Amino acid sequence: MSVLKINNLHKNYGNIHALNGLNLEVEAGQVYGILGPNGSGKTTTLGIILGILEQTSGSFTWFDNKYGDNPRRRIGAILETPNFYPYLDAISNLKIVQRIKKSHNDDLDEILRKINLYERRESKFRTFSLGMKQRLAIGATLIGEPDVVIFDEPTNGLDPQGIAEVRTTLQDIADSGKTVIMASHILDEVEKICSHVAIIKKGNLLATGSVGSILSTDTTVEIGATDMNLLKNILSNISSIKSAIDRPGFIECSVANEDQFENIVKSCIDGGIVPTHIIKRKKRLEEEFLEITKETA
Numbered sequence: 001m002s003v004l005k006i007n008n009l010h011k012n013y014g015n016i017h018a019l020n021g022l023n024l025e026v027e028a029g030q031v032y033g034i035l036g037p038n039g040s041g042k043t044t045t046l047g048i049i050l051g052i053l054e055q056t057s058g059s060f061t062w063f064d065n066k067y068g069d070n071p072r073r074r075i076g077a078i079l080e081t082p083n084f085y086p087y088l089d090a091i092s093n094l095k096i097v098q099r100i101k102k103s104h105n106d107d108l109d110e111i112l113r114k115i116n117l118y119e120r121r122e123s124k125f126r127t128f129s130l131g132m133k134q135r136l137a138i139g140a141t142l143i144g145e146p147d148v149v150i151f152d153e154p155t156n157g158l159d160p161q162g163i164a165e166v167r168t169t170l171q172d173i174a175d176s177g178k179t180v181i182m183a184s185h186i187l188d189e190v191e192k193i194c195s196h197v198a199i200i201k202k203g204n205l206l207a208t209g210s211v212g213s214i215l216s217t218d219t220t221v222e223i224g225a226t227d228m229n230l231l232k233n234i235l236s237n238i239s240s241i242k243s244a245i246d247r248p249g250f251i252e253c254s255v256a257n258e259d260q261f262e263n264i265v266k267s268c269i270d271g272g273i274v275p276t277h278i279i280k281r282k283k284r285l286e287e288e289f290l291e292i293t294k295e296t297a
C-alpha cells in the first residue's frame with residue numbers, strides 16, 4: 001500500500017529554490033530515509049507533507065487518499081523537540097500530549113517501555129538527559145497509534161550513547177511494523193536504520209531505492225604490490241574492472257560481481273605479481289553518496 005506519494009514538488013523561498021520537482025514514493029512498512037547534505041530541502045519536504053508549510057507547486061497524497069482530507073491523525077511527527085513541562089514527570093507529559101491529540105486508548109506503559117523510559121516514568125522531565133528527552137519526544141509521536149511516524153534528524157546534538165539509544169528506539173519502532181520516514185544527513189544512521197533511501201541535494205532527487213540497491217552490488221577490491229607499475233599494467237587488461245583509482249600503496253578497483261575477486265588475484269599471480277595488500281569489501285553507502293552528490297555538483 002502506498003503511504004505517501006510526492007509528485008513534482010517545488011518550494012521557493014524568494015529566490016531560493018529549496019525543492020526543485022521532488023518525486024518520492026513511500027510504501028507501508030518501509031523505514032524511509034531522506035538523506036541529503038545541509039540545505040538540501042529535507043526539513044522543507046517534511047514541513048510540506050505535514051501541512052506546516054505550503055508548496056509553491058506540485059502535490060502529495062497520503063494513504064492513496066484513504067482518509068480523505070484528514071490523514072494527519074494517522075501520522076505522528078516531531079520536527080522539533082516538543083515543549084514538555086520540565087517540572088512534570090514523563091507520564092504526566094505524555095498524558096498532556098494525549099489530551100492535545102484527543103487520544104484515549106494508548107497504552108502509555110507500553111510506549112514508555114518502547115522508548116526505554118519505563119523505569120524513569122515518574123522522574124521529572126528536567127532531570128532527563130538530552131537523549132532521554134529526545135526519546136520522550138519520540139514516545140509522544142506514538143500517541144494516537146499512528147501508522148506513520150516522521151522524524152527530522154532524530155539524533156542531532158546527542159552524545160554517542162544518546163545516539164545509540166535513540167537508534168535502538170527507532171529500530172524497535174520500525175520492527176513493530178510502523179512506516180517510518182526520517183530525514184538525516186548522517187549516512188551511517190540511514191544505512192543502519194532504514195530499509196529505503198532517497199538521496200536529495202538542492203531540492204532534487206538524485207537516487208532512490210532500497211538501501212541494498214543504492215549500496216549497489218559493486219565490490220571494491222584493494223590490491224597493492226611492490227611493483228605498482230606492473231600491477232597497473234595487469235589490472236588495465238582485466239575487462240571486468242569498472243574503475244581503478246590510484247591510492248597510496250594500492251589500487252582500488254571496482255567490480256560488478258564479487259566473484260571477480262578471484263579472477264583479479266589469479267591474473268596478478270599469473271602476471272608475476274605477489275600482492276602485498278589485498279582487501280575485498282562491499283562499497284559503502286558513504287562512497288555511493290559522495291559519488292552521487294559529486295556527479296551533479
Ligand SMILES: Nc1ncnc2c1ncn2[C@@H]1O[C@H](COP(=O)(O)OP(=O)(O)OP(=O)(O)O)[C@@H](O)[C@H]1O
Pocket residue numbers: 013016017018036037038039040041042043044045185
Ligand atoms: N524560511 C526560510 N526562508 C528562506 N530560506 C529558507 C527557509 N527555510 C529554508 N530555507 C532554505 O531552503 C533550503 C532548504 O532548507 P531545508 O532546511 O529544507 O534543508 P535541510 O536539508 O533540512 O537542511 P538542514 O539539514 O541544514 O536542516 C536552504 O537553502 C535553506 O537556506
